[in-house]
Amino acid sequence: MTWLTIATLAVCTYALRLAGLVANRLPLPVALRELLDVLPAPLLAALVVVQAVDTPQGPTLDARLVGLLAAGLVLWRGGSLAVVVVVAAGATAIARALGMP
C-alpha cells in the first residue's frame, strides 16, 4: 500500500459516489443497472475463496478453513459480525494450537 494507491482509491471512489448523485436524470440502460447491482456478489464470493486459501507460496488448505467453517455456522445462527470475527479467529487459533498449519 502506498499513498498514491490510497489517493487513487479515494478519488475514484468519490467519483463513483458523485456520479450517481449528479447523473440521476440521465437514462441508464436497465441491463447496465442490473449488472452494477449484482457485481459485488461474485467479487465478494471470490474474495472469500482467495483469502481463505491463498498464500504467497500459492493456494494451501490450512486452519483458516476451520475458522471460515465456524464463521459460517455463526452466520447461519444469525450471529453479528463481531461474533463472527471473534469465532473465526478463535477457531483458527485453536486449530493452530492443536497443530494444524
Next chain:
Amino acid sequence: MSGPTRYRDLGALAVGPAAFGFTFGVVADTAGLPLTMVVAMSTFVYAGASQFAALGVLASGGSAAAAVATAMLINARFVPLGLAVAPKLQGGRLQKAVGAQLLVDPSAALAMGSSDSQQAHRDFWRGGLLLYGVWVATTLAGALAADVLVDPYALGLDAALPACFLAMVLPWMRRRAPRRAALAGAAIAIAVLPVGPASVSIGAATLGCLAAVGAMGRDGDPSAPGEGP
C-alpha cells in the same frame, strides 16, 4: 417511525459498521500498514468492502492497479445507489458534493426507506454522519488494539478477513440473480487460483455476473443489500 425509535434504529445500524471498522483496523495494521495510512483509507476512501479488497489484492501480491480495479468494481454499486438517493436529497451543489462522501449502503438504505422526502434527507445526513464518525473512530481503535495483540497468526486473525467477506456475501445469496453470480464467481476463482495470481482470479470472477443474466428481474426488490459502508 419517529422520535426514539428513529435514534435507536440509527444506533443499531451503526453496530455492524463499528465491528467491521474495528476489524479493518486490526487486519490492516496486522498487514503492516502504518497507522496514518489505515486511518487515511477509512477517512478518504470510506468504503469497507473495497478497503478490505484492495488490502487483500496487495497482500496476495497483486499490483496497485489490480487493487484499485478490484476496489472500483466493488464500489461500482455506488452509482446506482447514488441514482436512487439523488431525488431524496435537497440542497445545492456544495451540499451534494459533501453528501456524496457519506453515501454508503446503510445511509442510502435510510434515504430510500423514507417515503417523506424531508425525513429521507434528514435521515441520510444524520445516519451518514454517524456512520462516518463510527467508521473512522473504530478503524483507529482497531489499529491501536492490533499493536497490543501479540502474534496475529497464533490468534487466528488471518481468518478474520475471509470471515468478513463471507458475512458480506451472504446477504447477496437471498436473491436468485446475485446468488448465481456469487456461486459462479467463487467457482471461477477456485478454477483460476492454482494457475494464476490471486488478483487475476478475483478479476476473472466478475464474469460470474453473466450467470445472473438469465435470473435478473425475477426477484422483485432490486435494491442491493449491505452490511457496512
